[in-house]
Amino acid sequence: MLEPLQFDLDTYTGLQIKERLSYYVENSKSALKIHKTDKKRAMSILMELKNHLDIEYKYYTKLRFEKVLSSFENDNHDVINDYVDGIKKARAKLIRTNSYDHLGSNLYDISDYIGFVEIDAICDNSVYGxxxxxxxxxxxxxxxxxxxxxxxxxxxxxxxxxxxxxxxxxxxxxxxxxxxxxxxxxxxxxxxxxxx
Structure with missing residues (x-):
């Protein structure tokens, strides 16, 4: 199981953050490509992504996390806030995740909202958290x-x-x-x- 990036307690390189973003975007896009021909496999990918988003969303919506994040400054704050915002929006937009009728739109929403994170603003070797x-x-x-x-x-x-x-x-x-x-x-x- 994917653990949340605990920005309030630890630090992560820009590369680690980019890898996490890529995990969500690439998996949702690959499932989106097959969601009409292999619904079962696409649904399995969606449920895995949803479970990971649930864990991160729960962690990032804690008041303690938000207070710590608000104490960060400059790029450190901006990059983390952008990442967390993408996770929250992607999770909040998921609806009826066990329905094949919403499979395509749910996968699209994950790739879209997380894809909006300013990945170019994240420096691979910089440390955030x-x-x-x-x-x-x-x-x-x-x-x-x-x-x-x-x-x-x-x-x-x-x-x-x-x-x-x-x-x-x-x-x-x-x-x-x-x-x-x-x-x-x-x-x-x-x-x-x-x-x-």
């Missing part, structure tokens, strides 16, 4: 040389995994004890402020 969370996790799990910094990283990782006012307040109490230049790569200040 929650960069602060990824950096904090990498530093915390791979470098134990600074135990004091590890305490802050632990708080940040817990906050990023499940943001809450209480966790943001814990971070706010101790963050001024650290050199801003040292902690800058790990602290999503915009997100923390939203919970204070």
């Amino acid at each position: 929650h960069l602060y969370c990824k950096m904090a996790k990498d530093k915390f799990y791979n470098d134990k040389s600074d135990s004091r910094l590890s305490e802050l990283l632990s708080l940040l990782i817990k906050f990023y995994s499940s943001p809450s006012k209480q966790k943001a307040e814990e971070i706010a109490k101790v963050i001024n004890n650290y050199n801003p230049k040292v902690i800058q790569p790990y602290v999503n200040g915009r997100l923390i402020k939203r919970y204070l």
Whole structure:
């Protein structure tokens, strides 16, 4: 089963995002080509795509995800927002997915709405997602040389995994004890402020 791209907790290369978009578009187009001659196979592809869209749609419509996404800036925000919007629209447009009468239009809607994602705006080698969370996790799990910094990283990782006012307040109490230049790569200040 395809897992959602967890942009709120991790990062993905532009190439990984493009591959996911291509998966939806290419499979829906290939099923669309055969939907009149091999309805059963085309329906099987539609159901597989629908199941994956359901998983991503459910993940991306959580309030926590939307709050984290709104803290992203520039291309990072734009690319992810475009991707998520394409997934949401493609899933929302599916109707009576077990009906052969709607098979062609459902397949078309998937390829059309996901096909509208600005794939040219996605740079293959760029990284998109929650960069602060990824950096904090990498530093915390791979470098134990600074135990004091590890305490802050632990708080940040817990906050990023499940943001809450209480966790943001814990971070706010101790963050001024650290050199801003040292902690800058790990602290999503915009997100923390939203919970204070």
